[in-house]
Amino acid sequence: MSQLPPNALATGIPSAGPGARTRARPLRMRLLLLTASGLLPLVLLMAWGIQHLIDERQLLAQRSVLDLSRALASTVDAELRSTAVLLDQMSASDDLERGDFRSFYLSARRTVEQLGWRQLIVSDSEGRVLLRTAEPFGMTDPAPVDPKSMARMVARLGPVVTEVMQTPQAPSETFAVRIPVLRSDKLVYVLTAELPADKMLGVLARQSIPAGSIASVRDQSLRQVARSIKAATPFPSPSMRALFDRGTSEGVGRTTTSEGVESYTGFTRVADWGWYVVVGTSVDGANAILYDLLRAVALGLAASLALSALLAWVLSRRVLAPIDELKDAAASLGRGDPVAVPELNILELDEVAVALKDAAAERDRAAAEREQLTARISEALRAAEDANRSKDQFLAMLGHELRNPLAPISTAVQIMAMKGDEKTARERRIIERQLVHVTRLVDDLLDVSRITSKRLTITMQPVQIAVVLTQVVETIQSSLYQRFLALELADGAEDAWVTGDEVRLVQVFNNLLVNAIKFTPAGGSIRVKAAVVDGALRIDISDSGIGMSSDDLRRVFDLFYQAPQTLDRARGGLGLGLPIVRSLVEMHGGQVSATSEGIDKGSCITVVLPLCETPATAAPQPAGALATGAGKVLVVDDNEDAADTCATLLEMSGYTVQTVYDPKSALEAVREFAADVAILDIGLPGMTGYELAARMREAGYRGRLVALTGYGQTSDIAMAQRAGFDAHLTKPVAPDALLDVVKGLSALRSSADNPS
Structure with missing residues (x-):
């Protein structure tokens, strides 16, 4: 029997011994055929070519609109200049030279009618109107005309063109060409030809403007004089205005028309007159040929991709079948079923199969451990719940058992007081103080139990905090033992109200004052200060006592925490007062914090509570005497x-x-x-x-x-x-x-x- 390679059993790879199947080919060899037919180089080349065509097309479109704007600017300049020449010829009239305004008026009217002007205006050197051809002779209003353009003409002593304007004598927009009439280099008259703005529209109509393009003429203020296609507004769009704001005599860029069409726009400024000629062609129209090219390229690319997909499908059939086997094995692994994978005859996939089998074995081991851990956790949770219930029952029973003996003690002390036995007054006061202390410890234990189990409920209603503080301070006076206690109510605090449970708020401040007394030696001072700060009520309870270290400050509100004490535990306590304070303050939507400058430098506990609106005033109830009755x-x-x-x-x-x-x-x-x-x-x-x-x-x-x-x-x-x-x-x-x-x-x- 031939021996297997050392790792044959571990990896599940068939051996290459006699009778064994052909050695599995690596998956990368099979995928190499797919990557060889990849289109990445072709796609990159085509993308570069398309981008080059787009850039060239954009430059061509921009150059075209700029050249057309220059040509149209020359035409507009010639039209305005011809009007100025005609006015200059009229200024040489003998009638005007002699001051025969009637004869000049008659000849000027004929000229105006022949040329299609609106009117001719003659003004003196001050700009006062001498005659208008649009009005009967001798009935002209002498008021000066357009001081702005008049001043510009006087400054240059040459012809000017005005902005587009609306005059009472004209039903539509007009503009004017002005020339000075000089005699011995002195300004004598001003001739003004007022022309309809539509005259410039005729100039545009006579030009060969390509389809899909829009040409317009604009005055010095960029207001539209004429446009080959009527616009909704005479003013340029924001993007076109940004193009003009470059301050150049000509320019080109990408803008959006007032109709919302994205366009390549070129403009040329008519230098002598300050007008602009603007030509725009839509981006879609300019790129129409490019779009056809892109569609052809896309079709070719799609055909290439289809051919590649066919080849990939043919080649991948031999790969997908083993992968399906692995998918079934992985699904079995996810369901928790046994994993069985046959020999796949592909090296990498066989390694994956071995990994799946190992993962299945590890899963089974982990599942067993998880079940054991879950059982232990469940048992621990049950034990914790039982312990928590036992704790609550113990605290409830402890409270009951402690309160039962406290009740007759408290009642007996009150009976002694009612009998008026002054001989036992000192002993009675001692018993009362200690009784209050024990009662507070019992209440704190039960409160902590209710707070930690989230069973403590509070009744929220408007509370005047100054009344609560005064009540607590007065109550605590008997426990001061040669300590000084002062209550300070800053402006606004005396009338401040908060929403809260009055009983629990009394408990909060009582706990804080008892704590301050506990840690302040005889002769020390305790101050309670209330003030309205940043829309909230802030109460500072500061003392001149033993102070706190930085570690104490971090842990002072932790449950059952007590600062280090001497062996005699002179200050006693269970470490419940401040944790209860923090819980109650937070239940009221407030915050509590502690500060101290260090040991023997005193401490300050700060409570911040949100304010509420002052409620309707209720009549105070008189305090009654001890109830008596018969029954x-x-x-x-x-x-x-x-x-x-x-x-x-x-x-x-x-x-x-x-x-x-x-x-x-x-x-x-x-x-x-x-x-x-x-x-x-x-x-x-x-x-x-x-x-x-x-x-x-x-x-x-x-x-x-x-x-x-x-x-x-x-x-x-x-x-x-x-x-x-x-x-x-x-x-x-x-x-x-x-x-x-x-x-x-x-x-x-x-x-x-x-x-x-």
């Missing part, structure tokens, strides 16, 4: 401390209260105690507050329901509404807020029982 209230809470302190607060405010600690006792109390308002905890043992509310309604309870719970997310409030609760309060609730709700619902209950 029956049922308090249900498994946290006995929370239930008892809540009941004590209500009783001190004049309500009759019954307290129970489980759902079963609550259902028994409903039958015996006709409460106007029932305050239910949601997280009760054995039965949720939502279920208890439904059971109470079934048992005949017709009073109002209040949910007082540690669950304070938006979904919890919506669930309470669906369960039939009239109000939802989140622990710890301020005593006045609780009493206001109870009072309002008691009043509604009373009005329902006793309709007027």
Whole structure:
């Protein structure tokens, strides 16, 4: 058995041993026959020849129109010059010499009629008209005629031709030829022959103007005097005017006529008179012969291409069949099917076939790895989703569990205050401050959870920012501890309004001030400055505290980030305040940034909010005192401390209260105690507050329901509404807020029982 070449198995190329087929020919050898019949050299040669013909044709057309304009300019010059000669002969009249204007008038009228002029005008040296042949003798208006051309004639003391003009005596456009009448080299009279513009049209009509060409005569201002084809406008097109603006006495170029026809245009200026003779011929007309040549060339080229295509088809049949095999193999590769390619007998195509087989094997390996990776990613996503749900559930439960003990603590402190025990005032204030701190930490944790999961909603309405800032500053005064706090409202800021959620804006500025107090030592100062800048409201909260490094400035708004602190963590915190501020400001369409000159040089937090229009002024609501009332209230809470302190607060405010600690006792109390308002905890043992509310309604309870719970997310409030609760309060609730709700619902209950 003969041995194969070393790479025969790897490449799939058949060996050249005994009995083997003829060695495959490279594809380039087969394609060489196609390229040999290529027409590229011929096409390039023809393109060069055609371009040369086009250039020659353009030069010939331009030379032709320029030569014709020169010839016509000579004819126009001769016509005008003959008129000037006639006027010069008339100036030698004995009648004019003697000043016999009547006799001169009669002979001049005969001359005008014979020559087809409009009229002859005799003026004195000042330009005043002495006679007009178009008017009766002696009735001529002496007003000067065309001072512009008169001045030009006086300056040169020779004949001039005027621009085209419209005169009251003539129904159509005219022009005039003027000559001076000199006696002893002194200007005595001026003779003016006024001719119809159509006279120049007759001059053009007598010339041999080629078909497809247009000739025109234009005056010194380029206004049309005559044109072999009537034009829509007497003025030249912009492209033709650009040709005249070159300032030469003659010229040629490519222009567009007023009819929109692209033309080769040549002009010649009649030197003595300042008029122009213009000749144009259309580009299409000039290139008509060239187009015929191009069509012939195109037909020849098409025939050559057809012959080449036939030859290519014949030669490529032996190439296309193996390529089709490769196409089928590539399609199988794309569909994920097995790839099978026979021997193609073409070296390059056999190499492609081997590459396709290798790609199929690699595809199968990659698909298996991809399936494994997809499975791992899916599992990781499920784990992440489970962890996220667990995190939300944990935070909700954490908020509930923390708020439950906070509620009785808060209520107990308020009861102590209501009892007026001054001996415990200092301890009570300490408890209040720490209670506010813990409550803020709980709220921040829940806010961060809602923000990161995009479940935080805000209610947008016009807010007067000065009121919000004043409220926050007044509230924070008790927490300053020997620090100086100042609020500055620049011009315009006091009356500035923004669109936002007032509660969340209070949270923003409260967080910023608490943060400033935290990092400003006793004796330091904090300033809040609001100003209207570039159509937006800018609030700067600056302090003289410990400042920030450049690294702190880059990360200060990152979630859970805290600047390096000492081991005692005197400044505490969870690193949530500023991230919450940034999220809330951006939800209001604003921006927040931090600046600092360095450590121990203070910091400044800047909030920029878009302004809105000032709303209609509403009458301010007077602040009420702590709500009091009379009625029956049922308090249900498994946290006995929370239930008892809540009941004590209500009783001190004049309500009759019954307290129970489980759902079963609550259902028994409903039958015996006709409460106007029932305050239910949601997280009760054995039965949720939502279920208890439904059971109470079934048992005949017709009073109002209040949910007082540690669950304070938006979904919890919506669930309470669906369960039939009239109000939802989140622990710890301020005593006045609780009493206001109870009072309002008691009043509604009373009005329902006793309709007027």
